[in-house]
Amino acid sequence: MTAVEEPGLPGRIVLLTASHRVAPGLLSWPAWETLRAADLVLCPDPGHPQLPYLREAGVPVEISAPDAQELVEACEGGRTVVVLPSGEGDRRLTDGLARLAGSGRVQMPDLELLPGSYDLPGARLLDLVQVMDRIRRECPWSSQQTHKGLAKYALEEAYELVEAVEEGDRDELREELGDVLLQVVFHARIAEEDGEEPFSIDDVAGGIVEKLIHRHPHVFGSERADTPEEVKEHWLRMKAVEKQRASVTDGVPLGQPALALAAKLASRARTAGLSVPLPSGEGVGYRLLALAVAAEASGVDPEAALRAAARAYRVAIRAAE
Numbered sequence: 001m002t003a004v005e006e007p008g009l010p011g012r013i014v015l016l017t018a019s020h021r022v023a024p025g026l027l028s029w030p031a032w033e034t035l036r037a038a039d040l041v042l043c044p045d046p047g048h049p050q051l052p053y054l055r056e057a058g059v060p061v062e063i064s065a066p067d068a069q070e071l072v073e074a075c076e077g078g079r080t081v082v083v084l085p086s087g088e089g090d091r092r093l094t095d096g097l098a099r100l101a102g103s104g105r106v107q108m109p110d111l112e113l114l115p116g117s118y119d120l121p122g123a124r125l126l127d128l129v130q131v132m133d134r135i136r137r138e139c140p141w142s143s144q145q146t147h148k149g150l151a152k153y154a155l156e157e158a159y160e161l162v163e164a165v166e167e168g169d170r171d172e173l174r175e176e177l178g179d180v181l182l183q184v185v186f187h188a189r190i191a192e193e194d195g196e197e198p199f200s201i202d203d204v205a206g207g208i209v210e211k212l213i214h215r216h217p218h219v220f221g222s223e224r225a226d227t228p229e230e231v232k233e234h235w236l237r238m239k240a241v242e243k244q245r246a247s248v249t250d251g252v253p254l255g256q257p258a259l260a261l262a263a264k265l266a267s268r269a270r271t272a273g274l275s276v277p278l279p280s281g282e283g284v285g286y287r288l289l290a291l292a293v294a295a296e297a298s299g300v301d302p303e304a305a306l307r308a309a310a311r312a313y314r315v316a317i318r319a320a321e
Helices: 029-037 051-056 068-074 091-103 123-138 147-167 170-191 201-214 228-243 258-271 284-297 302-320
Strands: 012-017 040-043 080-083 110-115
Touching: 012 029, 029 080, 029 110, 040 068, 068 080, 068 091, 123 170, 147 170, 147 302, 170 201, 201 228, 258 284, 258 302, 284 302
Parallel strands: 012 080, 012 110, 040 080
Antiparallel strands: none
């Protein structure tokens, strides 16, 4: 039901926005109420994704791109006019309305910005997938990359992320997390093109969701865990069922830094309840192995500890320079 026009009343302009990351037609109830009660609904874009759903709901829409003065005049008599801007917005219209309001010569209608839908958490990940898809198709460098060719960048970005964590730089941390995420999305986009075993970013995300649910029966199931130690027990038990490994050392990447490798092997043996004598031998390697195993047993990450000492050494070198 539309309002009865009353001469002299300035009316109301409603700019109705909707996220392109939410399916068209999924508008909020206040948005639908406003659309149905409006005297006039305008849209400058004949290809606007909301139009088919508005027409199906019986909301008449006029394809028109009025300037600010024309829009103000359309509200005369207390009318409510709703405008559906394009996805990029309409700077020409909003700037024009701001100039009219600032002139003091025009009785302005009430202005309202009404969000018809909101981005859900994680919505910008959809943008990342779309951007990566276009880059893969159109960029001369990115279109030629392979999993093997990108592998070194994954290592570099992971190290830079660890450095940002250790230095406590929040801006750097956010940026490095993005760089690591890029590697995941890039590899997943390349994997889509495999002729024999293709998979997508949705397959990657679906796999990790299933894994997280399965390894957290105390969250998604009926089991109980009240301490971090009990959570770790659940995780390791579920992981063992999934992997069906012949050895506790299976799945430990041998290409990781040596101190981290030694600590990981020691952790696997200790968790499995194995008492394994350290191999004996001459040289610094065996002494470092013993130190790494002892550090892991006492709850110290030897890789992080050595990195912290190395940073202190770097500071000392620079002071000496």
